[in-house]
Amino acid sequence: MGVARYWRAQDQRYSLAGNECSICKRKFFPNKTMCPVCHRRSFGKMNRFYFSGEGKVSSYTVVHDPLPGYGAQVPYILATVDLVEGDTVLGQVVDCDPADVKIGTELEMVFRKLSEEGKSGTIQYGYKFRIK
Amino acid sequence: MKRLSRDVAVIGIGQTRFGEHWDLSFREIGIQAGIKAIMDAGIDSSRIDALYIGNMSAGLFLDQEHIASIIAEEIGLTDRQIPTTRVEAADASGGLALKQAILSIASGLNDVVVVGGAEKMSDVTSDIAAGFIAAGADQSWEALFGATMPSLYAIMARRHMHEYGTTREQLAHVSVKNHRHGAMNPFAQYQKEIGIETVLKAGPVAEPLGLFDCAPMSDGAAALVVCDMETANEICDEPIRIIGTGQGSDTLSISNRPSLTELRSTKTASRKAYEMAGIGPSDIDVAEVHDSYSIGEILAIEDLGFFEKGDGGPATERGDTTLGGKIPINTSGGLKARGHPLGATGIAQVNEIVLQLRGKCDSRQVKDARIGLAQNVGGTGGTAVVHILEVI
Numbered sequence: 322m323g324v325a326r327y328w329r330a331q332d333q334r335y336s337l338a339g340n341e342c343s344i345c346k347r348k349f350f351p352n353k354t355m356c357p358v359c360h361r362r363s364f365g366k367m368n369r370f371y372f373s374g375e376g377k378v379s380s381y382t383v384v385h386d387p388l389p390g391y392g393a394q395v396p397y398i399l400a401t402v403d404l405v406e407g408d409t410v411l412g413q414v415v416d417c418d419p420a421d422v423k424i425g426t427e428l429e430m431v432f433r434k435l436s437e438e439g440k441s442g443t444i445q446y447g448y449k450f451r452i453k
Numbered sequence: 454m455k456r457l458s459r460d461v462a463v464i465g466i467g468q469t470r471f472g473e474h475w476d477l478s479f480r481e482i483g484i485q486a487g488i489k490a491i492m493d494a495g496i497d498s499s500r501i502d503a504l505y506i507g508n509m510s511a512g513l514f515l516d517q518e519h520i521a522s523i524i525a526e527e528i529g530l531t532d533r534q535i536p537t538t539r540v541e542a543a544d545a546s547g548g549l550a551l552k553q554a555i556l557s558i559a560s561g562l563n564d565v566v567v568v569g570g571a572e573k574m575s576d577v578t579s580d581i582a583a584g585f586i587a588a589g590a591d592q593s594w595e596a597l598f599g600a601t602m603p604s605l606y607a608i609m610a611r612r613h614m615h616e617y618g619t620t621r622e623q624l625a626h627v628s629v630k631n632h633r634h635g636a637m638n639p640f641a642q643y644q645k646e647i648g649i650e651t652v653l654k655a656g657p658v659a660e661p662l663g664l665f666d667c668a669p670m671s672d673g674a675a676a677l678v679v680c681d682m683e684t685a686n687e688i689c690d691e692p693i694r695i696i697g698t699g700q701g702s703d704t705l706s707i708s709n710r711p712s713l714t715e716l717r718s719t720k721t722a723s724r725k726a727y728e729m730a731g732i733g734p735s736d737i738d739v740a741e742v743h744d745s746y747s748i749g750e751i752l753a754i755e756d757l758g759f760f761e762k763g764d765g766g767p768a769t770e771r772g773d774t775t776l777g778g779k780i781p782i783n784t785s786g787g788l789k790a791r792g793h794p795l796g797a798t799g800i801a802q803v804n805e806i807v808l809q810l811r812g813k814c815d816s817r818q819v820k821d822a823r824i825g826l827a828q829n830v831g832g833t834g835g836t837a838v839v840h841i842l843e844v845i
Binding site for chain 1: 708
């Protein structure tokens with residue numbers, strides 16, 4: 322894939338920049354163009370919102386059979402993280418043993434390398450999480 | 454309540470055996486299934502008005518798009534230039550193709566339609582194929598972060614275990630039961646029973662799921678001939694009426710859903726199908742559900758209303774879903790044992806239900822089966838399609 326595909330969402334991936342519906346105050350990650358609750362009333366009224374990166378594990382897995390390009394990271398922990406401000410994000414949990422992660426474990430965001438694309442070798446960066 | 458403008462029936466079925474067909478091309482497996490269904494229906498091909506084909510990703514797997522035209526050509530339907538349409542919703546492509554065919558008949562546009570589902574996966578290596586399967590999840594917000602399709606189901610499984618006490622053994626019982634059923638199906642990829650130790654000791658894929666919790670990579674095709682009820686009664690002795698069709702969507706990413714332990718798309722699709730049919734879950738005699746991963750079957754039998762939320766695991770362990778049980782699930786062997794050629798699966802499920810309702814399932818026949826259901830899921834549940842069929 323071309324670099325632009327990744328570059329486009331850089332602020333979201335680098336700093337957990339989501340948005341907030343100014344009508345109902347619900348927060349979203351990734352960005353939503355319209356609030357799925359307020360619908361047309363929210364159009365043009367979605368404001369940027371930076372999540373703190375703090376949250377709790379709602380569920381997780383340890384991946385042993387990865388996608389091409391992720392083999393060097395195996396085994397890695399992948400979790401759904403309920404962010405303290407609302408909404409949920411999927412990301413890897415790093416700097417710990419898989420046995421340390423449980424449902425409810427408190428996490429904080431860290432900035433890491435995500436992957437390296439096969440042919441071009443382009444490196445993608447973004448959020449991962451570690452135990453708080 | 455929404456109803457079809459006219460009734461639609463299945464009058465012909467056909468499928469290839471699912472498996473690794475190194476010797477057969479995509480065209481050849483498509484032909485096998487399509488011609489079998491047309492022969493089974495006993496109609497002259499001059500009566501076919503249209504073709505729909507479910508296929509997830511010939512573009513990725515074969516570098517070939519525009520496959521509806523290929524299939525039409527190969528099964529000899531291009532002499533009249535009838536419309537052919539490919540339908541895509543990841544591994545719900547087959548079920549969704551059937552729905553489009555039904556709508557085209559109910560609308561009055563077509564009378565007789567051939568619906569196919571086909572996928573050729575073995576032309577690429579399995580790790581490449583796994584990457585293509587992940588294209589049915591969210592590339593930007595799941596796969597880029599290292600998520601594979603099984604890892605997303607594993608996350609749902611872990612949460613289900615946490616909320617409802619579902620056990621690793623109960624998940625394994627899904628695969629054991631489906632292999633037991635598959636051993637009785639001549640079209641199944643794996644016609645071999647396995648013990649629970651085989652599942653529990655298999656290598657981990659994404660914990661808690663191991664290799665035997667996952668449906669295999671498969672080549673295969675399945676096809677149906679569907680038509681309006683008037684035509685069905687004219688040319689077929691035992692048409693199987695489609696009494697309900699329903700479709701539901703949800704977010705592509707699992708993290709954007711309020712719950713990890715249900716598929717809202719399945720719940721909505723089945724509610725619509727039940728309403729159209731005027732029946733409920735307790736009226737279903739046999740069902741084919743989407744067990745691309747073992748947890749998928751647990752979620753399905755709960756979300757379809759066969760069991761209370763949280764009772765899917767215990768019900769499977771009790772034997773309620775096995776042949777002879779309360780509601781036999783996946784008598785074909787399911788995706789796990791019959792095989793899972795992505796776009797073909799939804800059509801193969803309906804093939805099995807029709808065979809059951811015709812009473813032609815031999816040793817895996819559900820006694821007195823009159824009403825059957827098929828549930829087909831795309832990816833982790835961004836799409837679900839449910840069909841209910843009844844013998845007349």
